[in-house]
Amino acid sequence: MVRLHVKRGGESQFLLEAPGSARLAELALLAARIHNGRLKVQRLCSEMEELAEHGISLPYNMQGLTEEQIKELKLKDEWAEKCVPSGGSVFRKDEMGRRNGFVSVGYEICLLLIAPNEKMQQVIKKTIEEAKALISKKQVQANVCVNMEMVKDALEQLRGAVMIVYPMGLPPHDPIRMEFEDKEDLSGTHAGTEVIKESEAQLWWAGKQLEETKLLSDYVGKNEKTTIIVKIQKKGQGAPGREPVISHEEQKEMMLYYFRKQEELKKLEEEEDDDSFLNAEWADNHALKRQFHGVKDIKWGPK
Numbered sequence: 092m093v094r095l096h097v098k099r100g101g102e103s104q105f106l107l108e109a110p111g112s113a114r115l116a117e118l119a120l121l122a123a124r125i126h127n128g129r130l131k132v133q134r135l136c137s138e139m140e141e142l143a144e145h146g147i148s149l150p151y152n153m154q155g156l157t158e159e160q161i162k163e164l165k166l167k168d169e170w171a172e173k174c175v176p177s178g179g180s181v182f183r184k185d186e187m188g189r190r191n192g193f194v195s196v197g198y199e200i201c202l203l204l205i206a207p208n209e210k211m212q213q214v215i216k217k218t219i220e221e222a223k224a225l226i227s228k229k230q231v232q233a234n235v236c237v238n239m240e241m242v243k244d245a246l247e248q249l250r251g252a253v254m255i256v257y258p259m260g261l262p263p264h265d266p267i268r269m270e271f272e273d274k275e276d277l278s279g280t281h282a283g284t285e286v287i288k289e290s291e292a293q294l295w296w297a298g299k300q301l302e303e304t305k306l307l308s309d310y311v312g313k314n315e316k317t318t319i320i321v322k323i324q325k326k327g328q329g330a331p332g333r334e335p336v337i338s339h340e341e342q343k344e345m346m347l348y349y350f351r352k353q354e355e356l357k358k359l360e361e362e363e364d365d366d367s368f369l370n371a372e373w374a375d376n377h378a379l380k381r382q383f384h385g386v387k388d389i390k391w392g393p394k
Contacts (some may be wrong), residue, residue, distance in 0.1 A: 093311055094318040096231065097122055101332065103228055104323075105129065105237040111308035111315055115294065115301045121239070122323050123292035128242035129226040130285055131270060135249050136219045138267045142253075143215040145183060145190035147174045148265040155188045170262040177258055178211050211256045218252035221245075246271075287325055295322045298333050 092108040095118075105125060109118055148154075153166050222245040230237055250271055253261065261268040269275045277283030294301045296319055301310060311317050322331040 092315055093307055094236070095122070096318060096320045097126070098320060098322045099126065099324070100322075103231045105226070105228070106231055106235065107238075108236045109307060111306065111311065111313060113307045114303075115305055115307060116303035118307060119292040119294045119301070119303065119323070120289045122294060122321075123287045123289045125237060125239060125242060126292075126323060127286050127289075128239065128246070129237070130282070132222055132226050132242065132245045132249070134275070134282060135246070135267060135270050136223055138270070139215055139219055139249060139253070141185075141190055142267060143212045145185035146176070146180070147171070147257075147262055148190050148267075149188070150262070150264055157188075174257055174259055174261055176211055176256050214255055215252050218248050222248050287323065291326045293324055293326050293328075295324070295331050296320070298330060300330070 093111055093113075095107045095109060097104045097107055107122060107125065109121075147170060149168060150166075150170070153161060153168060156164070156166070225241050225245040225248075226237060253267060253271075263269075266275065277286060296310060299310075301307075301321070311319060324331055
Protein backbone atom coordinates (compact mmCIF):
# COMPACT_ATOMS: atom_id res chain seq x y z
CA MET A 92 0.00 0.00 0.00
CA VAL A 93 1.26 3.46 -0.90
CA ARG A 94 1.10 5.88 2.01
CA LEU A 95 -0.06 9.43 1.30
CA HIS A 96 0.80 12.17 3.77
CA VAL A 97 -2.10 14.55 3.10
CA LYS A 98 -1.54 18.24 3.76
CA ARG A 99 -3.76 21.28 3.47
CA GLY A 100 -1.63 24.32 2.77
CA GLY A 101 1.54 23.72 4.77
CA GLU A 102 -0.07 21.80 7.63
CA SER A 103 -0.18 18.03 8.00
CA GLN A 104 -3.71 16.64 8.18
CA PHE A 105 -3.68 12.83 8.07
CA LEU A 106 -2.08 9.73 6.59
CA LEU A 107 -3.96 7.73 3.97
CA GLU A 108 -3.14 4.33 2.53
CA ALA A 109 -4.09 3.27 -0.99
CA PRO A 110 -2.97 0.64 -3.49
CA GLY A 111 -0.96 1.73 -6.48
CA SER A 112 -3.86 0.59 -8.66
CA ALA A 113 -6.19 3.21 -7.12
CA ARG A 114 -7.66 5.64 -9.61
CA LEU A 115 -6.81 9.21 -8.63
CA ALA A 116 -10.37 10.47 -9.15
CA GLU A 117 -11.58 8.06 -6.45
CA LEU A 118 -8.57 8.80 -4.27
CA ALA A 119 -9.22 12.56 -4.38
CA LEU A 120 -12.86 11.94 -3.47
CA LEU A 121 -11.86 9.74 -0.52
CA ALA A 122 -9.29 12.27 0.72
CA ALA A 123 -11.91 15.05 0.56
CA ARG A 124 -14.44 12.87 2.38
CA ILE A 125 -12.00 12.17 5.22
CA HIS A 126 -10.92 15.82 5.31
CA ASN A 127 -14.53 17.05 5.58
CA GLY A 128 -15.36 14.33 8.10
CA ARG A 129 -12.52 15.44 10.35
CA LEU A 130 -13.76 19.03 10.12
CA LYS A 131 -17.25 17.91 11.12
CA VAL A 132 -15.87 16.09 14.16
CA GLN A 133 -13.93 19.22 15.15
CA ARG A 134 -17.02 21.43 14.78
CA LEU A 135 -19.11 19.00 16.82
CA CYS A 136 -16.48 18.84 19.56
CA SER A 137 -16.40 22.64 19.76
CA GLU A 138 -20.21 22.88 20.02
CA MET A 139 -20.44 20.01 22.48
CA GLU A 140 -17.97 21.74 24.78
CA GLU A 141 -20.44 24.63 24.87
CA LEU A 142 -23.31 22.17 25.37
CA ALA A 143 -21.59 20.70 28.44
CA GLU A 144 -21.01 24.16 29.88
CA HIS A 145 -24.17 26.03 28.89
CA GLY A 146 -26.90 23.62 27.81
CA ILE A 147 -29.07 23.63 24.69
CA SER A 148 -29.05 26.29 22.01
CA LEU A 149 -31.61 29.10 22.03
CA PRO A 150 -33.95 29.62 19.06
CA TYR A 151 -32.47 32.01 16.52
CA ASN A 152 -34.89 34.85 17.41
CA MET A 153 -33.69 34.79 21.04
CA GLN A 154 -29.95 34.53 20.60
CA GLY A 155 -27.93 37.53 21.71
CA LEU A 156 -30.88 39.26 23.40
CA THR A 157 -30.78 40.52 26.96
CA GLU A 158 -33.22 39.38 29.63
CA GLU A 159 -35.06 42.70 29.40
CA GLN A 160 -35.44 42.41 25.62
CA ILE A 161 -36.76 38.87 25.94
CA LYS A 162 -39.36 40.00 28.50
CA GLU A 163 -40.33 42.97 26.38
CA LEU A 164 -40.80 40.83 23.28
CA LYS A 165 -42.54 38.12 25.36
CA LEU A 166 -40.37 35.39 23.90
CA LYS A 167 -40.17 31.92 25.34
CA ASP A 168 -38.01 28.92 24.54
CA GLU A 169 -40.50 26.08 24.12
CA TRP A 170 -37.66 23.53 23.96
CA ALA A 171 -36.21 24.31 27.38
CA GLU A 172 -38.77 22.10 29.14
CA LYS A 173 -38.57 19.32 26.55
CA CYS A 174 -34.78 18.97 26.30
CA VAL A 175 -33.82 18.49 29.94
CA PRO A 176 -30.49 16.74 30.62
CA SER A 177 -30.63 13.41 32.41
CA GLY A 178 -29.55 13.35 36.04
CA GLY A 179 -30.87 16.84 36.70
CA SER A 180 -29.46 20.21 35.76
CA VAL A 181 -27.52 23.15 37.10
CA PHE A 182 -27.69 26.79 36.14
CA ARG A 183 -24.87 28.60 34.40
CA LYS A 184 -25.13 31.74 32.33
CA ASP A 185 -23.86 31.92 28.77
CA GLU A 186 -22.30 35.35 28.31
CA MET A 187 -22.52 34.96 24.53
CA GLY A 188 -26.27 34.53 24.70
CA ARG A 189 -26.30 31.52 22.36
CA ARG A 190 -27.13 28.72 24.79
CA ASN A 191 -29.79 29.55 27.37
CA GLY A 192 -32.72 27.65 28.84
CA PHE A 193 -35.77 29.66 29.83
CA VAL A 194 -37.97 28.44 32.68
CA SER A 195 -41.41 29.98 33.11
CA VAL A 196 -42.43 30.99 36.66
CA GLY A 197 -46.04 32.24 36.65
CA TYR A 198 -46.19 35.14 34.21
CA GLU A 199 -42.52 35.96 34.59
CA ILE A 200 -39.73 34.58 32.47
CA CYS A 201 -36.49 33.97 34.32
CA LEU A 202 -33.28 33.89 32.35
CA LEU A 203 -31.80 30.60 33.52
CA LEU A 204 -29.29 28.55 31.68
CA ILE A 205 -29.84 24.81 31.90
CA ALA A 206 -26.68 22.74 31.66
CA PRO A 207 -25.96 19.07 32.47
CA ASN A 208 -24.78 18.18 35.96
CA GLU A 209 -21.11 17.44 36.66
CA LYS A 210 -21.38 13.70 36.00
CA MET A 211 -23.04 14.17 32.63
CA GLN A 212 -20.57 16.91 31.76
CA GLN A 213 -17.77 14.41 32.20
CA VAL A 214 -19.52 11.99 29.83
CA ILE A 215 -19.48 14.65 27.13
CA LYS A 216 -15.97 15.91 27.82
CA LYS A 217 -14.41 12.45 27.90
CA THR A 218 -16.11 11.52 24.63
CA ILE A 219 -14.85 14.74 23.05
CA GLU A 220 -11.27 13.87 24.00
CA GLU A 221 -11.61 10.35 22.55
CA ALA A 222 -13.16 11.61 19.31
CA LYS A 223 -10.48 14.27 18.87
CA ALA A 224 -7.74 11.70 19.41
CA LEU A 225 -9.10 9.50 16.63
CA ILE A 226 -8.83 12.19 13.95
CA SER A 227 -6.02 14.26 15.46
CA LYS A 228 -3.11 15.58 13.38
CA LYS A 229 -0.90 13.86 15.94
CA GLN A 230 -1.81 10.59 14.23
CA VAL A 231 0.64 11.62 11.52
CA GLN A 232 3.49 11.76 14.05
CA ALA A 233 2.35 8.41 15.47
CA ASN A 234 2.43 6.97 11.93
CA VAL A 235 -1.26 5.98 12.14
CA CYS A 236 -3.40 6.13 9.00
CA VAL A 237 -6.90 7.59 9.18
CA ASN A 238 -9.81 6.13 7.24
CA MET A 239 -13.54 6.80 6.95
CA GLU A 240 -14.33 4.11 9.51
CA MET A 241 -12.36 6.02 12.12
CA VAL A 242 -14.17 9.25 11.23
CA LYS A 243 -17.55 7.52 11.45
CA ASP A 244 -16.55 5.95 14.75
CA ALA A 245 -15.71 9.39 16.17
CA LEU A 246 -19.07 10.76 14.99
CA GLU A 247 -20.97 7.84 16.51
CA GLN A 248 -19.18 8.27 19.83
CA LEU A 249 -20.22 11.92 19.92
CA ARG A 250 -23.79 11.07 18.93
CA GLY A 251 -23.95 8.45 21.67
CA ALA A 252 -22.76 10.89 24.33
CA VAL A 253 -25.43 13.42 23.36
CA MET A 254 -28.13 10.72 23.52
CA ILE A 255 -26.97 9.67 27.00
CA VAL A 256 -27.06 13.21 28.37
CA TYR A 257 -30.13 14.36 26.39
CA PRO A 258 -32.32 11.26 25.90
CA MET A 259 -35.19 13.48 24.67
CA GLY A 260 -32.93 14.83 21.96
CA LEU A 261 -31.84 18.37 21.10
CA PRO A 262 -33.90 21.19 19.53
CA PRO A 263 -34.00 21.07 15.72
CA HIS A 264 -32.22 24.44 15.59
CA ASP A 265 -29.29 23.30 17.75
CA PRO A 266 -26.04 23.27 15.69
CA ILE A 267 -25.14 19.84 17.12
CA ARG A 268 -28.34 18.23 15.94
CA MET A 269 -28.01 19.95 12.56
CA GLU A 270 -24.49 18.56 12.21
CA PHE A 271 -25.65 15.03 12.97
CA GLU A 272 -28.47 15.37 10.43
CA ASP A 273 -26.14 16.94 7.82
CA LYS A 274 -28.27 20.10 7.78
CA GLU A 275 -25.56 22.48 8.98
CA ASP A 276 -25.36 25.85 7.22
CA LEU A 277 -21.74 26.99 6.96
CA SER A 278 -22.27 29.70 4.38
CA GLY A 279 -20.47 32.93 5.23
CA THR A 280 -18.37 31.29 7.96
CA HIS A 281 -14.67 30.49 8.19
CA ALA A 282 -15.60 26.84 8.75
CA GLY A 283 -17.33 26.87 5.38
CA THR A 284 -14.16 27.94 3.58
CA GLU A 285 -12.29 24.96 5.01
CA VAL A 286 -14.71 22.42 3.55
CA ILE A 287 -13.80 20.98 0.15
CA LYS A 288 -16.62 19.64 -2.01
CA GLU A 289 -15.85 16.12 -3.13
CA SER A 290 -16.45 17.06 -6.78
CA GLU A 291 -13.95 19.94 -6.48
CA ALA A 292 -11.12 18.09 -4.71
CA GLN A 293 -7.68 17.95 -6.31
CA LEU A 294 -4.48 16.25 -5.21
CA TRP A 295 -1.04 17.70 -5.93
CA TRP A 296 2.35 16.07 -5.58
CA ALA A 297 5.79 17.57 -6.21
CA GLY A 298 4.22 20.67 -7.74
CA LYS A 299 2.16 18.62 -10.21
CA GLN A 300 -1.57 18.05 -10.28
CA LEU A 301 -2.41 14.35 -10.15
CA GLU A 302 -4.69 13.78 -13.12
CA GLU A 303 -7.96 12.11 -12.19
CA THR A 304 -7.93 9.76 -15.17
CA LYS A 305 -4.62 8.17 -14.15
CA LEU A 306 -3.67 5.61 -11.54
CA LEU A 307 -1.53 6.30 -8.51
CA SER A 308 1.11 3.91 -9.86
CA ASP A 309 1.47 6.12 -12.95
CA TYR A 310 3.20 8.65 -10.70
CA VAL A 311 4.86 6.64 -7.94
CA GLY A 312 5.70 3.48 -9.87
CA LYS A 313 5.16 -0.07 -8.63
CA ASN A 314 6.80 0.42 -5.24
CA GLU A 315 3.92 -0.18 -2.82
CA LYS A 316 5.97 0.76 0.24
CA THR A 317 6.68 4.35 -0.69
CA THR A 318 5.38 7.45 1.09
CA ILE A 319 4.58 10.69 -0.72
CA ILE A 320 3.39 14.10 0.48
CA VAL A 321 0.26 15.24 -1.34
CA LYS A 322 -1.71 18.45 -0.93
CA ILE A 323 -5.47 18.63 -1.18
CA GLN A 324 -7.27 21.73 -2.37
CA LYS A 325 -10.18 22.97 -4.45
CA LYS A 326 -10.14 23.06 -8.21
CA GLY A 327 -9.19 26.40 -9.69
CA GLN A 328 -6.98 27.47 -6.80
CA GLY A 329 -3.80 26.89 -8.77
CA ALA A 330 -0.69 25.08 -7.65
CA PRO A 331 -0.10 24.98 -3.89
CA GLY A 332 3.18 26.05 -2.36
CA ARG A 333 5.90 23.46 -2.79
CA GLU A 334 7.38 21.59 0.11
CA PRO A 335 10.65 23.04 1.50
CA VAL A 336 13.84 21.18 0.54
CA ILE A 337 14.49 20.43 4.19
CA SER A 338 11.97 20.06 6.99
CA HIS A 339 11.73 22.34 10.01
CA GLU A 340 13.25 19.65 12.24
CA GLU A 341 16.14 19.09 9.84
CA GLN A 342 16.75 22.84 9.74
CA LYS A 343 16.92 22.98 13.56
CA GLU A 344 19.37 20.06 13.63
CA MET A 345 21.59 21.75 11.04
CA MET A 346 21.59 25.02 12.95
CA LEU A 347 22.48 23.17 16.16
CA TYR A 348 25.30 21.33 14.36
CA TYR A 349 26.83 24.55 12.99
CA PHE A 350 26.48 26.25 16.37
CA ARG A 351 28.47 23.47 18.01
CA LYS A 352 31.11 23.70 15.28
CA GLN A 353 31.45 27.42 15.84
CA GLU A 354 31.87 26.87 19.57
CA GLU A 355 34.60 24.28 18.94
CA LEU A 356 36.47 26.63 16.57
CA LYS A 357 36.19 29.46 19.06
CA LYS A 358 37.65 27.24 21.78
CA LEU A 359 40.56 26.22 19.54
CA GLU A 360 41.34 29.86 18.76
CA GLU A 361 41.41 30.67 22.46
CA GLU A 362 43.84 27.81 23.06
CA GLU A 363 46.12 29.06 20.25
CA ASP A 364 46.27 32.50 21.84
CA ASP A 365 47.22 31.02 25.23
CA ASP A 366 51.10 31.15 25.70
CA SER A 367 51.13 29.63 29.21
CA PHE A 368 52.50 26.42 27.70
CA LEU A 369 55.87 28.19 27.14
CA ASN A 370 56.72 27.63 30.82
CA ALA A 371 56.14 23.89 30.48
CA GLU A 372 59.16 21.56 30.67
CA TRP A 373 58.46 20.01 27.30
CA ALA A 374 58.65 23.46 25.67
CA ASP A 375 62.26 24.15 26.91
CA ASN A 376 64.65 23.99 23.92
CA HIS A 377 67.71 23.48 26.21
CA ALA A 378 66.28 20.76 28.39
CA LEU A 379 68.08 17.92 26.54
CA LYS A 380 71.43 19.76 26.61
CA ARG A 381 71.27 20.33 30.38
CA GLN A 382 70.37 16.70 30.92
CA PHE A 383 73.57 15.53 29.11
CA HIS A 384 75.74 17.94 31.09
CA GLY A 385 74.23 16.79 34.34
CA VAL A 386 73.05 20.21 35.27
CA LYS A 387 69.37 19.38 35.35
CA ASP A 388 67.25 20.55 38.29
CA ILE A 389 70.03 22.79 39.71
CA LYS A 390 68.63 25.47 41.99
CA TRP A 391 70.55 28.70 42.67
CA GLY A 392 70.31 30.58 45.87
CA PRO A 393 71.04 30.14 49.57
CA LYS A 394 70.09 26.91 51.28
